[in-house]
Amino acid sequence: MHDRKALWVVRELGLPTIVTTCTSCRSTHHHPTGKFRVNASGKLLDVWLLIGCDRCGRTSKIPLHERVHVQSLNHERLLRYEHNDPTLVRDLTMDTALAGRTGYRLDWTGTWALDTDLPFHDLDDPTSLQVYVRFELPAPIRLGKLLTAGFGLSRSAASHLVTTNRLHLPTTLDTRVREDLTFLVTP
Incomplete structure (x- = not known):
C-alpha cells in the first residue's frame, strides 16, 4: 500500500484588524484604507500607511519612513508608495515586525x-x-x-x-x- x-x-x-486606539472615538479597530501618504520636505521624505477607524472613519497614519533622504529609498518602492500599490498595502498590513515597532497589534480573527x-x-x-x-x-x-x-x-x-x-x-x-x-x- x-x-x-x-x-x-x-x-x-481578509486582512487582520489593526488594533490601536482612535484619537477621536477611542475605538480600537482599524482597517487599511489602501493608501499611502508620501510627504516631501526638501530632500527628506515621510511615508505613512493610512488606516481608518472602523467606528468613526477617522484616518490615522502608521509611520513607515520618517525624515529619510530621497536617495535612501529604492526608486521602485517609492513609486509603489506613490501609486498606492495594493500588494504593498497588503504586505505591510500583515507585517508583525512593523506592528511591534510602531506600537499596535494585529487581530487575525476571521x-x-x-x-x-x-x-x-x-x-x-x-x-x-x-x-x-x-x-x-x-x-x-x-x-x-x-x-x-x-x-x-x-x-x-x-x-x-x-x-x-x-x-x-x-x-x-x-x-x-x-x-x-x-x-x-x-x-
Missing part, C-alpha cells in the same frame, strides 16, 4: 479558513498520511487548532495522537505557526 498525501491550505478571507483536499481521512487506515499545510497569509494559528479543524478531532484526541506517536509534528500543539509545514500521521 502507498502512503497517502493531503494538502491543507490556510486560505485568506481572516482565514482551512481548506482540505479530503473528506476526513480515516485515521485508523493502515497507511501513513502525510499532510502538507500551505499558508496564503501569515496568520499565527495554534497547530492544535489546525488539527482540530482539519481532522474534526477534539483537542484531547489530537493530544492523544501525539503522545502515542501516531502524529509526528514539527513543533508542539500549542505553538503558533504561520508558515508552510508538513506533518505525518502513522498507523
Whole structure:
C-alpha cells in the first residue's frame, strides 16, 4: 500500500484588524484604507500607511519612513508608495515586525479558513498520511487548532495522537505557526 498525501491550505478571507486606539472615538479597530501618504520636505521624505477607524472613519497614519533622504529609498518602492500599490498595502498590513515597532497589534480573527483536499481521512487506515499545510497569509494559528479543524478531532484526541506517536509534528500543539509545514500521521 502507498502512503497517502493531503494538502491543507490556510486560505485568506481578509486582512487582520489593526488594533490601536482612535484619537477621536477611542475605538480600537482599524482597517487599511489602501493608501499611502508620501510627504516631501526638501530632500527628506515621510511615508505613512493610512488606516481608518472602523467606528468613526477617522484616518490615522502608521509611520513607515520618517525624515529619510530621497536617495535612501529604492526608486521602485517609492513609486509603489506613490501609486498606492495594493500588494504593498497588503504586505505591510500583515507585517508583525512593523506592528511591534510602531506600537499596535494585529487581530487575525476571521481572516482565514482551512481548506482540505479530503473528506476526513480515516485515521485508523493502515497507511501513513502525510499532510502538507500551505499558508496564503501569515496568520499565527495554534497547530492544535489546525488539527482540530482539519481532522474534526477534539483537542484531547489530537493530544492523544501525539503522545502515542501516531502524529509526528514539527513543533508542539500549542505553538503558533504561520508558515508552510508538513506533518505525518502513522498507523
